[in-house]
Each structure stands twice: as C-alpha cells, then as structure tokens.
Amino acid sequence: xxxxxxxYLRDSAARYPDRPAVQAGDAVLTYAELxxxxxxxxxxxxxxxVGPGTRIGLYMPxxxxxxxxxxxxxxxxxxxxxxxxxxxxxxxGFILANGGVTAVATTARKxxxxxxxxxxxxxxxxxxxxxxxxGPVAPPRPDVVVLTWAEAMGTASAPPAGASCIEHDPAxxxxxxxxxxxxxxxIISHRxxxxxxxxxxxxxxxxxxxxxxxxxxxxxxxxVLDIYxxxxxxxxxxxxxxxxxxxxxxxxxxxxxxxISIWYSVPSALTRLLLHGELExxxxxxxxxxxxAGEVFPVKYLREVMPRFPHGxxxxxxxxxxxxxxxxxxxxxxxxxxxxDVPIGSACANTATMVLTxxxxxxxxxxxxxxxxxxxxxxxxxxxxPEKTAEMLVTNxxxxxxxxxxxxxxxxxxxxxxxxxxFLGRRDHMVKSRGYRIELGEIEQTIYQDExxxxxxxxxxxxxxIGCRLKAVVVPHPGQTVSRSDLMAFCLKRLPRYMVPExxxxxxxxxxxxxxxxxxxxxxxxxxPASPE
Numbered sequence: 001x002x003x004x005x006x007x008y009l010r011d012s013a014a015r016y017p018d019r020p021a022v023q024a025g026d027a028v029l030t031y032a033e034l035x036x037x038x039x040x041x042x043x044x045x046x047x048x049x050v051g052p053g054t055r056i057g058l059y060m061p062x063x064x065x066x067x068x069x070x071x072x073x074x075x076x077x078x079x080x081x082x083x084x085x086x087x088x089x090x091x092x093g094f095i096l097a098n099g100g101v102t103a104v105a106t107t108a109r110k111x112x113x114x115x116x117x118x119x120x121x122x123x124x125x126x127x128x129x130x131x132x133x134x135g136p137v138a139p140p141r142p143d144v145v146v147l148t149w150a151e152a153m154g155t156a157s158a159p160p161a162g163a164s165c166i167e168h169d170p171a172x173x174x175x176x177x178x179x180x181x182x183x184x185x186x187i188i189s190h191r192x193x194x195x196x197x198x199x200x201x202x203x204x205x206x207x208x209x210x211x212x213x214x215x216x217x218x219x220x221x222x223x224v225l226d227i228y229x230x231x232x233x234x235x236x237x238x239x240x241x242x243x244x245x246x247x248x249x250x251x252x253x254x255x256x257x258x259x260i261s262i263w264y265s266v267p268s269a270l271t272r273l274l275l276h277g278e279l280e281x282x283x284x285x286x287x288x289x290x291x292x293a294g295e296v297f298p299v300k301y302l303r304e305v306m307p308r309f310p311h312g313x314x315x316x317x318x319x320x321x322x323x324x325x326x327x328x329x330x331x332x333x334x335x336x337x338x339x340x341d342v343p344i345g346s347a348c349a350n351t352a353t354m355v356l357t358x359x360x361x362x363x364x365x366x367x368x369x370x371x372x373x374x375x376x377x378x379x380x381x382x383x384x385x386p387e388k389t390a391e392m393l394v395t396n397x398x399x400x401x402x403x404x405x406x407x408x409x410x411x412x413x414x415x416x417x418x419x420x421x422x423f424l425g426r427r428d429h430m431v432k433s434r435g436y437r438i439e440l441g442e443i444e445q446t447i448y449q450d451e452x453x454x455x456x457x458x459x460x461x462x463x464x465x466i467g468c469r470l471k472a473v474v475v476p477h478p479g480q481t482v483s484r485s486d487l488m489a490f491c492l493k494r495l496p497r498y499m500v501p502e503x504x505x506x507x508x509x510x511x512x513x514x515x516x517x518x519x520x521x522x523x524x525x526x527x528x529p530a531s532p533e
Contacts, residue, residue, distance in 0.1 A: 003167040004190045006074040006160070008197070008232040009035050016208055016234040023258075024064040024239040031234070037068045039157035041128075042075030045103060046161040048126045048145055052077035054102040055173065056128075059083045059092050059110055062217055062239055065130045065149070067227060069105045070172075070218070072152075075160040078102070079170035081185070082218035084496050085110070091183070091494060093117025095175050099185055099383060102126065108133035115140050128152065167191035173383055174221055174321050177430075177439035177499065185383030186321045195376035196324035197228045199348050203328070204262060204289050204315075208234035211258065211286070215240045215265040220435070221321045222293060225264055245269060248277035256282040262289045263312075266435025267297035268466040270305055275465070279308040286311075293317035293325065294435030295467035296423065297342065303335050318344035318423065321437065322392065322407050324377040326351050327421060343420040344413070351375035354398055354406065355415055362398060368414045370427060372397070374406040429520075431460040432467045436498045440470075443491070443499055447472065450490050452480040455510050458501055459524045471527050472501040475510055482506070503527075 002011055009031070012021070017032035029037065050056055056073045058080055060066055073080040081099045083092050092114060096104060103126035104111075104118065111118070111127060118124055118140035128147045129137060139146045171190045175183040200206070212230040214237050216222035230237035238258050244251045252273055255263065270292060273279060290312040297316065306314055313333075319325040329345025347353045354372040355363040363369035374396060381389035396404040410427040429440040440458045447456040455475040460468035476482045484504040491500040511522035 003194070004074060004162060004165060005171050005193055005228060006038070006071050006162060008194075008228060009038065009071055012231055012234045019208060019234060020236040021231060022064045022067045022237055022239070024062070025241060027064045029064050029068075031231075034064075034068065034071070036157065037153060038071035038075055039160065040155045041068055041072030041152045042160055042162065043158045044147060044152040044155040045072060045076040045078070045126065045128070046158075047155070048103075048147065050076045050078050050103045050126060051161045052165055052169065054078045055081050055099050055170075056103040056105060057081045057083060057092075057096045057099065057101040058218060059085060059087075059096075059104060059106040059114065060130050061085050061107070061242060062214070063130075064239075066105075066218060067237070069128070069130065070227070074171065075162045077160070077162040077165050077169075079172055079187075081173045081175070083175070084217060084219050087496050088493050089113045089117060091496070093121075095183060095185070096124075097121055098183075099173055099175075103128060105130055107131045108137050111137065111140070118144070165190070167194070168380075170380065174219060176321050176437055177442045182442070182445075184385055184388065187380040187383055188324070189380050192324060192377050192379060193224060193228065195350060196224065196348075197232050199350065199377075200225050200229045200325070201233050203348075204229075204291070206230065206233040206235050206262065210235040210261045212237050212262045213240055213255070213258075213260045213264065214238065215245070215263075215269060216435075221324065222264055222266070222435070224324070225291070229262075245272070248272045248275070252277035252279055252282060255287065256284055259286040261286045262291065263287060264291040264293070264317075266294040266467075267292045267302075268295065268434050271298070271301045271465050274301055274305040274308065279305075284309050284311060289313055289315065291315045291317055293319070294437075295432040298464040299335065299339060299341055301464060302331075302342065303339075306331070306333075306335065316342050316344060319373075319377075320407075320409055320411075322379040323351075323373045323375075323409070326373045326375070326377060327353060329420065341422065343416060343422045345420050347373075347375075348377075351377055353421065354396075355413055355421070356397060360397065363415050365415050365417050368412055368424060371409045371411045371413045371421065372406045373409060374404065378405065378407045431470075433460065433470060434466045434498050436496075438470070438499055443470065443472070443495065443501065446491060446494050447474060447487065449494070450482070450487065452476050452482040452486075454478075454480075455518075457510055457518050457520060457523050459520060459527065461524070461527055469503075470499070470501040471503040471505070473505050473507050473510060473523050473526070475507055 013031040013035035021031045105128040173185040214226040314331040316329040355369040357369040413421040511519040
C-alpha cells in the first residue's frame with residue numbers, strides 16, 4: 001500500500017526498473033537507478049541525524065540530482081524545503097532559518113554565498129554538496145558535517161527511516177510571498193500531495209509511455225504534478241534546461257525533439273511560445289495534453305495558441321499553493337467566438353468548493369463571493385504561524401455539527417449556470433506575475449528597508465503576456481538622494497528577480513484617499529491612464 005510520496009518511486013521501480021524516470025539534458029536515471037540513489041542518500045542523511053520531524057533545504061539548480069534529493073529526504077523521513085536557486089542569500093537564509101532545517105543540499109559556490117547565514121543557523125548539522133568541488137570545502141561551522149555526493153552514493157542503503165512516517169506528516173514546505181514582508185511556509189503533507197497527484201494521474205491518464213515536461217522550479221507548486229505525476233505512473237519527467245524559456249524558438253524545438261506528451265506551465269510561457277517561438281515549424285504529434293495554471297490566460301492568445309498544438313487538449317487548472325489544484329476546466333477543441341474568458345471550472349474529484357457572499361451565505365447562480373476549499377489536498381497550515389493558519393483555515397461555514405476545516409482562498413469568483421466557477425479577482429493585494437504569486441506588501445516592506453526611503457507603494461499593471469507588471473512609486477526622505485538604479489539594486493539583493501518592480505518612479509508624495517490611506521487606484525492610474533477604476 002502506498003501512502004507516502006516516495007512510495008510512488010518504490011512501486012514504479014518494481015514495475016518498470018529499466019524505463020527512464022528522470023531526464024535532465026544528457027543525464028538519464030532509470031527507475032531502478034533513481035530508487036537506489038535516493039535510498040543511499042536517505043541512509044546517508046538518516047545516519048547523520050536527518051530523520052522524521054526534521055527538514056532539509058534545497059538551494060540548488062534543477063537537475064536529476066534534485067529529484068534524488070527530494071526522494072532521499074522522504075526516505076530519511078524528513079520534509080524538504082525547496083528554495084529558488086536564484087534567490088539572494090539573505091532571502092534563502094531567512095527561509096532556512098525559519099524552517100529550522102537540519103540539512104542543506106547545495107553547490108560549493110552557493111555554499112560560499114550562504115556562509116554567513118549557515119554559520120548563524122543553530123539547527124544545521126549537515127551540508128550536502130550536490131556537485132563535485134575542485135578541492136576541499138570548509139564547513140560553515142566546525143560542528144557541521146560536509147557530505148559529498150560521492151560519499152552519499154557510496155553509502156550502503158538501509159530500510160528507509162521514512163517508513164516510520166504517516167501520511168499526515170509534512171512532505172515539503174513551499175515558501176510563498178507574505179503580507180508581513182517575509183515569506184511564509186506552506187506545509188504540505190504526504191496525503192495532501194498524493195490526493196492531488198492521484199487525481200492528476202487518473203484525470204490525464206498518465207502512463208509509462210508519457211514524457212512530462214518539468215518547466216517549473218521545485219519551489220513552484222506546478223512542479224509537483226510534473227515530477228510526482230510522472231513517477232506515480234511509470235512515465236518520464238523531462239526537465240526543461242535552465243534558461244531555455246528565454247529563447248522561445250529553441251524551447252519550441254526542444255518540445256518537439258524531446259517528444260513531450262504532457263506540457264504544464266504558466267500561461268505566460270505559452271504566450272511567449274506563441275509570439276516568438278515560430279510554432280508553425282512543428283506538428284507536435286506527441287503533445288496530447290497542454291495544462292496551464294498560475295495566472296489568467298488572455299483569451300486572445302489562448303485562441304491563437306490552441307491550433308498550434310493540434311493534437312493536444314487544453315486544460316485550465318486552478319488552485320493556490322495551500323490547496324494544490326482544486327478546480328479544473330477542460331477547454332473545447334475550438335473556443336466559441338463569443339468567449340471572452342475561460343472559467344476555472346469545477347472541483348476536482350474528492351475536493352469540494354464553496355462560494356460565500358459578503359453576507360456569509362452560499363452564492364447562487366450568477367452571484368459573486370469568496371471561494372473556500374475543503375478536502376484532502378488542503379495544506380496542514382503555515383509553518384510557525386498558528387495565527388495566520390487560524391485566519392485562513394477556518395471552520396466550514398456551511399456546517400456546524402463538527403469541526404471541519406476549509407481554506408479561504410481570498411479569490412472572488414462567480415457561479416455560472418452550469419456550476420462552473422469564473423475567477424474575478426483577489427480579495428487582497430496578492431497578484432500573479434509570470435505564474436508566481438506575489439504579495440505587493442512584501443515588496444513594499446523590502447523597499448522600506450532602504451533607509452533613504454520615506455514611503456513606497458507597489459502596484460500591478462495588467463499585462464496580457466505575463467499577467468501583470470510591477471511598478472513602484474517611492475518618496476525619499478527629505479535631503480536624501482536615491483536613484484532608480486539604486487532602488488533596483490537594493491531590491492535585487494533581497495528579493496527574487498520576479499518580485500522586483502521593473503519601474504521605480506520617484507515622487508514628492510504618495511496620493512491619499514479621504515481617510516489618509518495610500519490611494520492605490522490613483523497610483524495605478526498614474527502608470528496606466530486606461531486602467532479601470
């Protein structure tokens with residue numbers, strides 16, 4: 001019986017030992033090789049104190065070894081914490097400290113970048129080097145063990161320590177943008193993840209002959225379907241080479257040459273392929289399913305891209321990190337001419353959605369309200385934030401006979417006549433850009449850390465290609481001189497690139513509402529006069 005994430009690998013390795021499981025460039029691991037490598041790593045980690053109740057950070061590029069590390073962590077009984085490998089060291093250090101990691105998997109170069117953060121991390125006892133450094137590597141502290149990849153792979157595997165875990169234990173933590181100015185960790189259990197992966201595997205009929213692209217990095221929840229969806233069904237997950245997304249012509253060629261059968265990405269990636277990828281060069285005969293999620297797909301581009309993948313069905317998947325995918329919509333083969341936007345659809349199997357009006361009653365057909373989600377895919381909570389967890393995981397408002405949790409998404413939707421849900425917008429200042437969920441407040445808090453800054457407001461300008469573009473208005477303190485390039489450089493040291501505003505405007509004051517609050521609509525109009533009020 002399977003109930004932990006690594007059980008997918010165990011079962012598929014028994015059925016398809018010689019089939020390819022993971023491909024990253026020229027590197028290919030069969031199911032038997034991946035199972036054995038992750039078992040050796042799990043044993044090596046467990047012998048050094050990484051076990052149930054602990055966490056291992058991943059601050060490393062995507063590769064076949066990153067998949068070995070995720071499964072090795074699970075086999076050791078630990079939860080893994082993937083971090084954007086391009087995140088500045090201070091942000092990575094905050095996540096590692098907040099998650100209280102016992103181990104970090106990284107490269108020698110990134111270890112040097114993180115030296116100060118790791119030296120100050122009391123929970124750290126192991127550093128796993130996933131590359132082969134040219135010479136000896138000094139640990140961040142004398143009491144921290146540096147484990148090389150060769151040493152880990154030379155370890156004789158033992159029965160997985162993870163066997164003592166149960167399905168309700170954390171499998172991984174995904175850190176998302178936080179309204180307080182700091183990232184917050186979403187705790188996903190083995191049961192949460194497996195409920196979603198099992199649904200995806202059955203719904204899209206994933207099988208051993210499929211080749212799933214892995215476009216999303218590990219810290220982005222889209223990667224869960226790519227990796228575990230493939231490994232749960234004996235398919236091969238093929239990692240899109242880093243940087244290829246910036247070259248749409250090469251990416252289109254890669255999709256065709258790699259015989260990708262299931263593609264999953266944010267709409268902006270597909271939009272770039274449409275606009276710049278010269279898709280007409282290929283028939284894409286193998287591509288049978290095109291899945292997208294993470295942001296609204298402009299219909300004008302969706303209508304154009306669908307015929308370019310003539311053998312693929314298109315599916316709109318919706319769900320915040322806290323719920324995994326919770327609704328889905330299968331698009332018709334041809335979008336009717338009168339379609340102006342695509343619904344997020346109806347609830348996935350074994351998941352329930354509720355729409356509550358502002359009065360707190362269940363919304364009827366044609367009515368708007370906030371979307372709530374309940375079911376086995378809903379997160380355990382936010383790491384170390386019980387008050388935030390209680391705020392977002394609430395008692396089911398539609399039944400009071402017993403305690404049952406539901407997640408408040410903060411998304412406003414409308415109930416259509418056929419029961420499908422249509423996304424209308426956010427309840428707060430959370431936005432999506434390039435598929436990433438971004439809290440504008442976190443960016444503002446970061447800008448405020450610059451001592452030269454008096455006030456700052458960040459707004460999101462709707463953009464058909466990437467979802468939205470981030471722009472900021474900054475008021476310096478009197479007598480202080482700060483340039484746009486100064487602000488850009490300041491943010492780049494503290495935030496991932498996708499969270500840094502592309503434009504900074506220096507003003508003498510921030511427009512205010514009658515109540516004295518920052519008038520965000522006025523700021524928005526100042527950047528985009530055509531923006532609706």
